[in-house]
Amino acid sequence: VGNFSYTRPDDLKSLLAVKARGKEKALILAGGSNLIVYIKDRLIREGTIVDISAIDELAGIRLESGRVEIGANESITDIVESPLIREHVPFLSESLGQFANPLIRNMSTIGGNIADASPIADAAPLLLVLDARVEIVSAAGRRALPLEEFFISPRKTRLKAEEVITAFSFPLPERGRGKFIKLGLRRGTACAVTSVAVWLAAAEGKVEDIRIALGGVAPRPIRARKTEDLFRGQELTEARIAELATALNREAEISPIDDVRGSAGYRRAVSVKLLARAVRLCAGMEE
Ligand SMILES: Cc1cc2nc3c(=O)[nH]c(=O)nc-3n(C[C@H](O)[C@H](O)[C@H](O)COP(=O)(O)OP(=O)(O)OC[C@H]3O[C@@H](n4cnc5c(N)ncnc54)[C@H](O)[C@@H]3O)c2cc1C
Secondary structure, three states, X not given: OOEEEEEOOOOHHHHHHHHHHHHHHEEEEOXXXXXXXXXXXXXXXXXXXXXXXXXXXXXXXXXXXXXXXXXXXXXXXXHHHOHHHHHHOHHHHHHHOOOOOHHHHHHOEHHXXXXXXXXXXXXXXXXXXXXXXXXXEEOOEEEEEEHXXXXXXXXXXXXXXXXXEEEEEEEOOOOOEEEEEEEEOOOOOOOEEEEEEEEEEEEOOEEEEEEEEEEOOOOOOEEOHHHHHHHOOOEOOHHHHHHHHOHHHHOOOOOOOOEOOEOHHHHHHHHHHHHHHHHHHHOOOOO
């Protein structure tokens, strides 16, 4: 298929040395569910496949000083089944249950899902409404970046060629409730056409705080900041929610395209409906 070599470093230091030398030619292999497809499709034709599955520093799900930290190599299944996530962030385990099918969930890591930067990556809107940060390391040192700033366009991120994602971290949500709605073309293994995640904190029938993220409606997963601002302080009635959700289009926050899974117009209409529904679900107005 091409000109490849393979290495499996057994600690982070060795991985960073390989990355510092190989840069973009050092191809990180986590679960491989995307990378192997790219190699088979000849989108990538050469390089050193760097298998990161043995690296302990990229594993683990922890709660430390009020922040939840999920190692980049944790699989989607690990997160769905994690007692810590189930207890403290049930929104995340429930939502990731909609990811592909059990086989792909077992293979796929959260690091691979985010690093791949697909506009329809399921973990992206979830981590965006949790206000997550990407923890990054290279031989030169560590840095962290808000997830919102990490994505550029499909398969393009702010990660430098010599860098690796170690983990994602976010503040333990104290108030509120989250919901994720993923619209696929069919049930079961299907990529999202459009997806919406909402985190809502409400009091006395009004929005105290809200975070909204969408997939499949822009070149990257996005936070809908202007729409969030309009929702804040507003009454949670059916009519008001439906009206506010139209801000996604009015404020030009989304810029969907036509593709094999749906037209831009369809995505616009459906995003507004999904947002309104997610808000109603968070507010307990719908089961
Ligand atoms: C049949 C099928 C169904 C799918 N369904 C879904 C779905 O429902 N929802 C969804 O979101 N996705 C889906 N996907 C896409 C894919 O499974 C996910 O994006 C998955 O999370 C990728 O993780 P991985 O560990 O397999 O990544 P890999 O393929 O190993 O890596 C993906 C990319 O990320 C890079 N990378 C991986 N880890 C790191 C790291 N720690 N630091 C820096 N770069 C890194 C790799 O170099 C590569 O470029 C599906 C794929 C298939 C084949």
